[in-house]
Amino acid sequence: xxxxxxxxxxxxxxxxxxxxxxxxxxxxxxxxxxxxxxxxxxxxxxxxxxxxxxxxxxxxxxxxxxxxxxxxxxxxxxxxxxxxxxxxxxxxxxxxxxxxxxxxxxxxxxxxxxxxxxxxxxxxxxxxxxxxxxxxxxxxxxxxxxxxxxxxxxxxxxxxxxxxxxxxxxxxxxxxxxxxxxxxxxxxxxxxxxxxxxxxxxxxxxxxxxxxxxxxxxxxxxxxxxxxxxxxxxxxxxxxxxxxxxxxxxxxxxxxxxxxxxxxxxxxxxxxxxxxxxxxxxxxxxxxxxxxxxxxxxxxxxxxxxxxxxxxxxxxxxxxxxxxxxxxxxxxxxxxxxxxxxxxxxxxxxxxxxxxxxxxxxxxxxxxxxxxxxxxxxxxxxxxxxxxxxxxxxxxxxxxxxxxxxxxxxxxxxxxxxxxxxxxxxxxxxxxxxxxxxxxxxxxxxxxxxxxxxxxxxxxxxxxxxxxxxxxxxxxxxxxxxxxxxxxxxxxxxxxxxxxxxxxxxxxxxxxxxxxxxxxxxxxxxxxxxxxxxxxxxxxxxxxxxxxxxxxxxxxxxxxxxxxxxxxxxxxxxxxxxxxxxxxxxxxxxxxxxxxxxxxxxxxxxxxxxxxxxxxxxxxxxxxxxxxxxxxxxxxxxxxxxxxxxxxxxxxxxxxxxxxxxxxxxxxxxxxxxxxxxxxxxxxxxxxxxxxxxxxxxxxxxxxxxxxxxxxxxxxxxxxxxxxxxxxxxxxxxxxxxxxxx
Amino acid sequence: xxxxxxxxxxxxxxxxxxxxxxxxxxxxxxxxxxxxxxxxxxxxxxxxxxxxxxxxxxxxxxxxxxxxxxxxxxxxxxxxxxxxxx
Numbered sequence: 093x094x095x096x097x098x099x100x101x102x103x104x105x106x107x108x109x110x111x112x113x114x115x116x117x118x119x120x121x122x123x124x125x126x127x128x129x130x131x132x133x134x135x136x137x138x139x140x141x142x143x144x145x146x147x148x149x150x151x152x153x154x155x156x157x158x159x160x161x162x163x164x165x166x167x168x169x170x171x172x173x174x175x176x177x178x179x180x181x182x183x184x185x186x187x188x189x190x191x192x193x194x195x196x197x198x199x200x201x202x203x204x205x206x207x208x209x210x211x212x213x214x215x216x217x218x219x220x221x222x223x224x225x226x227x228x229x230x231x232x233x234x235x236x237x238x239x240x241x242x243x244x245x246x247x248x249x250x251x252x253x254x255x256x257x258x259x260x261x262x263x264x265x266x267x268x269x270x271x272x273x274x275x276x277x278x279x280x281x282x283x284x285x286x287x288x289x290x291x292x293x294x295x296x297x298x299x300x301x302x303x304x305x306x307x308x309x310x311x312x313x314x315x316x317x318x319x320x321x322x323x324x325x326x327x328x329x330x331x332x333x334x335x336x337x338x339x340x341x342x343x344x345x346x347x348x349x350x351x352x353x354x355x356x357x358x359x360x361x362x363x364x365x366x367x368x369x370x371x372x373x374x375x376x377x378x379x380x381x382x383x384x385x386x387x388x389x390x391x392x393x394x395x396x397x398x399x400x401x402x403x404x405x406x407x408x409x410x411x412x413x414x415x416x417x418x419x420x421x422x423x424x425x426x427x428x429x430x431x432x433x434x435x436x437x438x439x440x441x442x443x444x445x446x447x448x449x450x451x452x453x454x455x456x457x458x459x460x461x462x463x464x465x466x467x468x469x470x471x472x473x474x475x476x477x478x479x480x481x482x483x484x485x486x487x488x489x490x491x492x493x494x495x496x497x498x499x500x501x502x503x504x505x506x507x508x509x510x511x512x513x514x515x516x517x518x519x520x521x522x523x524x525x526x527x528x529x530x531x532x533x534x535x536x537x538x539x540x541x542x543x544x545x546x547x548x549x550x551x552x553x554x555x556x557x558x559x560x561x562x563x564x565x566x567x568x569x570x571x572x573x574x575x576x577x578x579x580x581x582x583x584x585x586x587x588x589x590x591x592x593x594x595x596x597x598x599x600x601x602x603x604x605x606x607x608x609x610x611x612x613x614x615x616x617x618x619x620x621x622x623x624x625x626x627x628x629x630x631x632x633x634x635x636x637x638x639x640x641x642x643x644x645x646x647x648x649x650x651x652x653x654x655x656x657x658x659x660x661x662x663x664x665x666x667x668x669x670x671x672x673x674x675x676x677x678x679x680x681x682x683x684x685x686x687x688x689x690x691x692x693x694x695x696x697x698x699x700x701x702x703x704x705x706x707x708x709x710x711x712x713x714x715x716x717x718x719x720x721x722x723x724x725x726x727x728x729x730x731x732x733x734x735x736x737x738x739x740x741x742x743x744x745x746x747x748x749x750x751x752x753x754x755x756x757x758x759x760x761x762x763x764x765x766x767x768x769x770x771x772x773x774x775x776x777x778x779x780x781x782x783x784x785x786x787x788x789x790x791x792x793x794x795x796x797x798x799x800x801x802x803x804x805x806x807x808x809x810x811x812x813x814x815x816x817x818x819x820x821x822x823x824x825x826x827x828x829x830x831x832x833x834x
Numbered sequence: 835x836x837x838x839x840x841x842x843x844x845x846x847x848x849x850x851x852x853x854x855x856x857x858x859x860x861x862x863x864x865x866x867x868x869x870x871x872x873x874x875x876x877x878x879x880x881x882x883x884x885x886x887x888x889x890x891x892x893x894x895x896x897x898x899x900x901x902x903x904x905x906x907x908x909x910x911x912x913x914x915x916x917x918x919x920x
Contacts, residue, residue: 168875172868206901207877237902321867354867358874362882375902385887394891486906490892493908499895600869600911601895602876605904 109157116199118165119606125257144178169214195221202232217312221274224252244372249278282364319357384607419463427456454639454736473619477611496590498601501531508538526596537582542731550777553757645700715826775834779826787818850912858917865914
C-alpha cells in the first residue's frame with residue numbers, strides 16, 4: 093500500500109446511510125455541534141464494559157441517513173486515559189459495540205487553534221478521511237485571530253469548513269459535506285529524525301504483516317506504541333509479547349543513539365502545526381486581556397474567588413429549597429388525585445391496595461422530587477458549560493491536595509451533589525488509578541439529590557420556616573450543614589484512605605482553564621432532561637418494583653392475631669349510637685381512633701413491621717424507632733424510597749389517607765411512643781439526616797462501583813465503611829445532643 | 835562542588851520561580867516521562883512562549899498563558915520546566 097493513497101475516496105450514495113464521528117478537545121464546542129446537528133434524535137448510553145459515555149444521534153441530509161457518533165472530549169489519542177482509549181478504539185473500529193465511522197469530523201476551536209490541531213494531526217493517522225470543522229470563528233475574530241480556512245485546508249491536506257456551532261452558522265455546508273465524497277488522506281507531513289522514522293517503519297511493517305491493525309492506520313499506531321510512555325496509563329493494554337519486545341528493543345536502540353524517544357512526537361507535531369499556521373493564520377501576537385480574563389480577576393481572585401465560590405454554592409441550595417416547593421405540591425396533588433381515582437375505579441381488595449396504597453404513592457412520592465433534581469442539574473450543567481467548573485478545581489486544588497487528591501477530583505465530587513453515579517463515572521478523567529479509587533470511595537458522601545427529599549422532609553417537618561439565623565432561614569442553615577458534613581466526611585475519609593489503603597504520590601494537575609462562555613441553553617437543557625430521564629427511569633423501574641414489594645411486606649400477613657376484635661368494637665359503637673348513648677360526633681371520633689389503632693397494630697405485625705422491630709434494638713441508641721428502621725431497610729435500595737415507605741407505613745389500611753408529603757409530615761409530627769413522648773424531635777430529625785449523609789443507601793451506586801472498579805471488593809468495602817461511619821457518627825450526634833439537652 | 839563540575843550546576847531558571855506577568859521561553863521539560871509527555875501534548879515544548887497569569891487563592895496552582903489558551907499546573911510540575919525569561 094502506497095502512502096500517497098492512504099484512503100480511498102468514498103463514493104457518493106443517494107440513499108445509503110453513513111456513520112461519522114465527531115472528535116475534538118474538551119471545550120471545543122463539540123456538544124453544541126452534536127446537538128445542533130442531531131436535535132433531539134440522540135441516544136445516550138455507555139460503551140460495553142466501560143463507563144465511557146456513548147452518545148449517538150441521527151440526521152438526514154437529502155436522502156442519506158447520517159449516524160453521528162460523539163467521541164468523548166480528549167486532548168490526545170495517545171490512549172493514556174480511559175476516554176482516550178475508547179475514543180481510539182471507536183475510531184479504529186475495534187470497539188465491539190460501535191460500528192466504525194466512515195469518516196471523522198475533527199472539531200477545532202479556531203480561537204485556540206494550535207493546541208486543537210494537535211489532536212487533528214493524530215486523527216489524520218487513523219486511516220479514515222478527516223474533515224475539519226473550524227468552530228468558534230466569531231470568538232477567534234474577536235480575539236484578533238484571522239484564519240484563512242481555505243489556506244489552512246490546503247496546508248493540512250484535508251477540507252476545512254468554518255462554522256459557529258452556537259449560532260448555527262455554516263451548518264448547512266457542513267451537513268452537505270457529510271454526505272459528499274472526501275478526498276483521500278494526505279501522507280504524513282511531519283517527519284522525525286531518520287533513525288526514528290526507520291524504527292517507525294519497521295514497527296508499522298510488523299503490525300501490518302501480523303494483521304494487528306489495518307494497513308492504513310499502521311503507521312499512526314506504530315508512532316503511538318513506540319513514542320508514548322504508557323507506564324502511567326490507568327488500564328494497561330496487553331500487547332502480543334513479540335510486539336512488546338520489538339518496542340522495547342527499538343527504544344533501547346534509540347536510547348543507545350542518545351535519542352529521547354519520548355520527547356520527540358509532540359515537538360514534531362507542534363512544529364508542523366506552527367508551519368501550517370504560518371500559512372493560514374494572522375494573529376495579533378501575544379497576550380491580550382479578554383472579557384474572560386476580566387471575569388477571572390474577580391472569580392479566581394485571592395479573596396473574592398473563594399467568597400464567590402461559597403456564594404455560588406449557597407445560591408444553588410437556596411434556589412432548591414425555594415423554587416421547588418410549588419411544582420412539588422402540584423405533582424403531589426396530582427398523585428393524590430390519581431390515588432382517589434383508582435379507589436373509585438377498582439373495588440376494595442388487594443388490587444386496590446396495591447395500586448392506591450403501594451404503586452401510586454410510592455412512585456408519586458419519588459416523582460415529587462423531580463423539580464429539585466431539575467434545578468440542581470440545571471445549575472451544575474450551567475457551571476460546567478460556562479467554564480466555571482475548571483475554576484472551582486483551580487481554587488480547590490490546594491485543599492484537595494491536602495487530602496492527597498487533585499483539583500480534578502473536585503469536579504466528580506461536585507457532580508456527585510447531583511448524583512454519585514455520574515460523579516463516579518466522571519472520575520475516569522483522573523489518570524492515577526489510586527486517586528481515582530479514592531475519589532470513587534468518597535464520592536457517595538457528597539449529598540446527592542436523592543438525599544434532598546429526605547433532608548427537606550425532615551427540615552420542613554421539624555424546623556419552623558419563620559425562624560432565621562442571621563440573614564438565612566434556619567431551614568437553609570440546617571440544609572447547608574448537611575452538605576458541609578458530607579464534604580467534611582469526604583475530606584477526612586479521603587485523607588485516611590490516601591494515608592493507609594491507597595498510599596501514593598499525588599498526580600500532577602494539568603488542566604485547561606477554558607474561556608468563559610455564555611452557556612448554550614440547548615446543552616444545559618439537554619443535560620437536565622437526560623438527568624431527569626435517568627432519574628425517572630429509576631423511579632419507574634426499581635422504585636416501582638420496590639414499592640410493590642414493600643406494599644406486600646406492609647400489608648401481609650393478613651390473618652394475624654389481633655389483640656382486639658376491631659369489627660366487633662365497631663359494631664358495638666354503632667349499637668350505642670343508635671341507642672342514643674353516643675352523639676354522632678363522638679361516634680365518628682371513636683371510630684377514627686379505632687381505625688388508627690387497628691392500622692398501627694396491623695403494620696406492627698406485618699412482615700415489614702417484624703423486620704423493623706428486629707432492627708430496633710440496634711438503632712434505638714441513634715434515636716430511631718422501628719418505623720424508621722423499616723424506612724432504613726427500604727432505603728438501602730435507594731435513599732428516596734424511605735419517603736414512600738414512610739408514607740405506606742403511616743397509612744396502610746387507612747382508606748382515606750392521602751399520601752402526599754403534607755399528610756406524611758403531620759403523621760410524623762403526631763407519632764408518639766406509648767408513654768406519650770414524640771417519636772420525632774428536631775434532634776431525631778438531625779440524627780436521621782446525619783445517617784443519610786453518611787450511609788451508602790443506593791443500589792445503583794453499589795452497582796456502578798462494581799463496574800468501575802471491576803471487582804466486588806471495593807463496593808463491599810464502600811458499603812462497610814460508610815455504614816460504620818454513619819452509625820458511629822449518628823450515635824455521637826444523638827447521644828451528644830441529648831446530653832446537651834436537645 | 836560548583837568549581838569542579840561547572841557544566842552540571844548551571845542554574846536553570848524554572849517556571850515556578852517566575853513572577854506574575856512575566857514571560858518566558860520554554861527550554862526543556864524534565865521530570866517523569868509520562869508527566870513530561872502530558873505537558874508536551876498540551877503544547878509546552880521547547881521554544882514555546884509562556885506568560886505567568888496568576889496563582890490560585892492559596893498560592894498554588896499556577897495559571898499560565900500559552901498558544902492562545904490558559905493552562906493551570908502546580909508549582910511542583912512547573913519546577914520541571916526550564917525556561918529563559920524574556
